[in-house]
């Protein structure tokens with residue numbers, strides 16, 4: 482931590498700040514400039530609050546020089562994390578992995594129709610909510626266990642991995658036999674008890690950014706899971722809430738290169754929730770690939786007008802295959818490939 486003292490700060494205030502830093506476990510290196518004194522605190526701790534120092538008398542500015550996360554930080558694994566699956570698919574390697582399917586599993590007929598089409602277009606994983614976090618308690622809440630069974634069956638039939646959202650601790654165990662990736666939704670990004678439990682699981686977890694979460698907070702959520710010993714993580718930008726109302730959320734494309742710089746974890750993009758509008762999904766998917774996304778999560782429905790959730794942002798299967806063809810052209814331009 483770097484502490485710049487005010488020009489007018491008397492020696493006793495400087496001494497008090499030094500004592501405070503020492504008490505926090507830092508060794509302090511002092512530089513006395515012509516006008517200002519600067520203190521550099523070097524220490525093993527990263528879980529401090531800079532405001533504790535900022536409020537001390539005579540302090541002008543405080544800067545943190547080490548990230549508050551360790552396991553999720555790039556320096557923990559400079560070469561990057563690759564999440565590998567038994568069928569050979571890898572997230573975080575050269576191939577960009579597309580996960581697609583309906584927002585919610587609604588019926589066998591719906592799921593199998595969509596699964597067949599997305600598999601044919603080149604998707605590697607089937608998405609579909611079994612437990613749905615709905616804003617209204619009167620909206621469709623998901624088919625639960627029945628949906629998980631359908632997802633596994635459709636995934637196996639069409640050679641797709643399965644990803645589905647886990648909303649609470651009690652759902653983890655029942656989900657494990659059916660899914661390849663557990664998704665933590667935007668609303669649960671800071672459900673710390675859930676994150677801790679997922680740290681004990683030995684199965685990949687995809688963590689979505691909360692609607693008002695900073696990237697540092699997203700990385701600290703990943704840190705919770707990693708601290709429990711589960712390093713098989715994928716992060717996902719899915720749009721944040723801004724003052725713009727045209728789109729459902731504002732997809733923060735810059736989160737992709739920023740996470741790649743700060744962390745070794747693979748970074749996915751969800752242009753469906755990120756825009757909320759079918760006609761904006763393809764451009765934002767293309768932009769995500771161009772920006773370096775390792776994976777995409779895209780909602781597809783064969784009859785979106787009748788979808789029980791998120792129909793307006795779901796692509797028709799033909800739109801999805803057209804998009805996949807475009808992504809196949811963009812990927813090599815950024816050193817990646819797609820099947």
Ligand code: PEP
Pocket residue numbers: 584610614665666667668689719751754
């Ligand atoms: C979803 O993937 O269907 C979902 C509910 O996503 P989010 O948590 O990003 O809203």
Ligand code: MN
Pocket residue numbers: 584585754780790791
């Ligand atoms: Mn959805």
